[in-house]
Amino acid sequence: MAVSSATSSAPKPKNSLTVIDNRTGKAIEVEIKNNSIPATAFTQLKAPLAKGERAENDTPYGLRVLDPAFVNTAMITSSITYIDGNKGFLMHRGYPIEQLAEKSNFLETAYLLIYGELPSKSQYKVWSWEIMNHTFVAEDLQAMIRQMRYDSHPMSVFISAFAAMSAFAPEANPALQGQDMYINDKSIMNKQIVRILGKATTVAAMAYRIRINRRFTPPRSDLSYTENLLYMMDHMAEPYSYRPDPRLAKALDILFILHADHEMNCSTSTMVHVGSSLVDPYSCIAAAASALYGPLHGGANEAVIRMLTRIGSVENVPAFLEGVKQKKELLFGFGHRVYRETDPRSKVIREVADMVFEVCGREPLIDIAIALKDAALKDEYFTSRKLYPNVDYWSGLIYKAMGFPLDFYPVLFVVPRVAGYLAHWKQQLDSGKNKISRPRQVYVGKSRRDYVPIDQREDREVTAKDGITAIPHYISKRRLAKI
Known part of the structure; x- marks a missing residue:
């Protein structure tokens, strides 16, 4: 695998991180400051879409950093x-x-x-x-x-x-x-x-x-x-x-x-x-x-x-x-x-x-x-x-x-x-x-699809899990009375 010059034997700055993208062989040096690295650095790691990969992954536009609930992501610097x-x-x-x-x-x-x-x-x-x-x-x-x-x-x-x-x-x-x-x-x-x-x-x-x-x-x-x-x-x-x-x-x-x-x-x-x-x-x-x-x-x-x-x-x-x-x-x-x-x-x-x-x-x-x-x-x-x-x-x-x-x-x-x-x-x-x-x-939803008119869609029974269902309403007998 080709490796960029960033992975050579040349001495690296002590306060940095070397990241190698095994998909492309590209390596980047990321500065470590206050024991943290900027997440935006990973946008440099771009790769072509792999065979069968979803276009919605945006792979050619740089790597995303996923951290649900911000378990290890700093939002600000603070004193x-x-x-x-x-x-x-x-x-x-x-x-x-x-x-x-x-x-x-x-x-x-x-x-x-x-x-x-x-x-x-x-x-x-x-x-x-x-x-x-x-x-x-x-x-x-x-x-x-x-x-x-x-x-x-x-x-x-x-x-x-x-x-x-x-x-x-x-x-x-x-x-x-x-x-x-x-x-x-x-x-x-x-x-x-x-x-x-x-x-x-x-x-x-x-x-x-x-x-x-x-x-x-x-x-x-x-x-x-x-x-x-x-x-x-x-x-x-x-x-x-x-x-x-x-x-x-x-x-x-x-x-x-x-x-x-x-x-x-x-x-x-x-x-x-x-x-x-x-x-x-x-x-x-x-x-x-x-x-x-x-x-x-x-x-x-x-x-x-x-x-x-x-x-x-x-x-x-x-x-x-x-x-x-x-x-x-x-x-x-x-x-x-x-x-x-x-x-x-x-x-x-x-x-x-x-x-x-x-x-x-x-x-x-x-x-x-x-x-x-x-x-x-x-x-x-x-x-x-x-x-x-x-x-x-x-x-x-x-x-x-x-x-x-x-x-x-x-x-x-x-x-x-x-x-x-x-x-x-x-x-x-x-x-x-x-x-x-x-x-x-990180988008994991449906890929692109075309609109289908309502009278051409397959009919299906809706449950509360899928969407809105009939909600009980109080309506008096007076209101339901017929003239």
Whole structure:
């Protein structure tokens, strides 16, 4: 087989990869930078169609890189969050998550994520003041939110509110003001950042108040970020001086730090993908929150509670784990797409649980959770598969102890994650390298065929799997009456 000069004995650059296309003998040198290679390099590997090969493979136009679910494909370069899944390590802008959870607060961590450094005292004063004074929601938007059904899922309310918020800020819409507005004017970008962070808690509280059929509580700028959220959710007929328990506000603040960002997860990558079109950030947040709404993402801690409730008692743990091994049961709250050791956030969150139990009483499910964790970590079946408790395993127990309804858990996830969304959105626009996201595909469908008129097509019975079938409709006997 002919081999190009790239495969000769000449010394190769150390930071490169030699790829030989065995179909043609062509070799290419691909630079390795930051332990990654550009996928576009493989478009150089072009080959004629093999005998019998489908033209739809586009073989003459270069090799495609297929990576379903982005298992090993980097979407961006980033300086925000680093995860070492093999060592169970997480840091934001160089700061370990354990230090931030112990010493920082959510608004300070949000500033760090978005702007790259911890704020000075004067910077933090302006930052927190601006956020806490951008918490009010327009009356017309409040009226729209009030129209949601009492049994609406709180995440549906949150997503709808942010999608609508774009219409309430036309001055912030690149479609109206010019596509490069956030690239050219950082003051406009910064204003939307504080608006979104400020209003996220208000919208979350409104979603909660709809569920319990209570009037909306106006926000207070004299409280901390999490204090204000708890105040808007829980204030009833008490005097204005009512304040939530500071221990619960602190616990929620730590949880918010732990959930603020986690690299390119499903919802954050959605934020980056949608943001690449240069649409307004409110629409981006609605899209990202929609991704987090899915049970495989933001619903994991809710699934943990349902699992522990179904187990019922410590005595039932061995039988449940046996059912998991036999593929008869699903184990939630263990393992992670990235972590191969213990999720570092789970270590911090276990301590937060004790803080909450001191105020609200010990959550009965904690005994089952501890027994399940201990049994799984002693079982080679689970340890060999790197199935260790993650952040969702403990956070649901804390939320349950604090009295939040199960379907509100994803809202408590998305509110702090808004900080991470905004950090990645800003990074993308600030990079000067923004390109609209447009993944390629590998087409495996039908080859070219000609249209057949409907009266010449073979008749076949349609099933729900194949397409639309007759859908039952309620029609009253009055409507069916003949004249």
